[in-house]
Amino acid sequence: MRLVESRTTLTITYVILAIGAFTALFPIALLVLNALKSAPEIIQNPLALPKAIRWDNFARAWTDARFSQSMVNSVVLTALTIVLVCTTASASAYVLARKKIKSWRLVTGYLLATTTAPIQLFLFPLYFAFAKLGLINNVFAVAVVYTAIYSPFAIMLLRTYFLAVPKELEEAALIDGATHWQVFTKVMLPIVSPGILTVALIIGLYSWNEFLIATTFLQQQDKLTAVVSFFLLSGQYSSDWGEIMAAALIIVLPVVIFFVFLQRRFIEGMAGGSVKG
DSSP: OHHHHHHHHHHHHHHHHHHHHHHHHHHHHHHHHHHTSOHHHHHHOTTSOOSSOOTHHHHHHHHHTTHHHHHHHHHHHHHHHHHHHHHHHHHHHHHHHHSOOTTHHHHHHHHHHHHHSOTHHHHHHHHHHHHHHTOTTOHHHHHHHHHHHHHHHHHHHHHHHHHHSOHHHHHHHHHTTOOHHHIIIIIIHHHTHHHHHHHHHHHHHHHHHOOHHHHHHOOSGGGOOHHHHHHHHHHHSTTOHHHHHHHHHHHHHHHHHHHHHTHHHHHHHHHHTOOOO
């Protein structure tokens, strides 16, 4: 009886996983399918196979959207944000996890509150401040804004990793003559590296796909990110859906490949940070 129940449970589990996988992969498959078709074919039947593969959609999308420059801008902006967030969040999370701060509850409440605050509340004051300081069209300045937005989430996540590390490791390192900075950099950071990688993946995905701040603070043609360039492409060439689908695939593909390559480390990192503290 138990064997039958276990098989039934396993079957139901596989069915649910299959449905979830289909739901997740169907939009990507549809995107790939339509990126290889002409605009009339897409309008006629988006689910049909292409009569002839249109590789020129990708060439035209790359040229019209100026991806050669905007992709570089997105990579630089994403990399800067990841470095800034991981650097500041790891140090802050370590202090909140290990040091006895009287107002740590207020700090934690502030971090939780800032994760829910919409960016639209700060957009206009930030824009006027950046305009006064001459920081419009400055990629590094936008990375600083991203860091301020994403750091509270990163700090709260990394704090759980530091809480999971036994304090005896730090005490042993201090007894051996290590300074607090050496304990942090040589002992703690290598142990919580899966959490840092998890934060880097999540923040990288957010930064790569962010649109509102990028289109507000980066206005010159040579400073646009890939997502903003895609938006301008869809507005100017709205009838050529084959080119638009190809451009969307160009933007999505690097993220998908990067995530698939590191998915095991990402899952391990999320599981390792699931402790409560």
